[in-house]
Amino acid sequence: MPCKALCLHADDDVATVLSDVAMGDRVVVTDRAGNCVCDLVSRDSIGIFHKIALHHIDVGAVVHKYGDAIGRATEDILPGGHVHVHNLESIRTRKHD
Template structure:
């Protein structure tokens, strides 16, 4: 049997500028989960089912706002995202590796 790593948390949170935490297990809608930041253990209630390894919002994000994970911008909100909501391709636009951002439109 492999040893378990005890984190005291249900989601991984890495940087004080982050809007999301990463689920360390399957999380059911309505469940209150715990993550740890610099101030200690914090909680948020999941508004949706969150699969293992997916992101959960720990703060509300407005449409068009950048979303940070591990201190880096990973995308832009396509709609308002509430704390506790599943954050994935259905509500964020990825911006990494895109050649069209900032490019002039040609017709």
């Protein structure tokens, strides 16, 4: 049985996994209505409620969740990759000089 993830907005670059995911697991991403958004293979082990990349995200690109910008990619992130502090710089908590 595939793992599930939830994409909350059509413009999102990531979805939230709804259970622990192992590298190589099939992940079915749905929207709030339960419609399939996409089907991915996880490139990493991802803990419950963490983010999975829905498509290739270039280094420096702004990443969206909930339809809002949540950070900037610090490295290229491949589809099915774990998106977290190791490859995402927050723009919400970043101090501005």
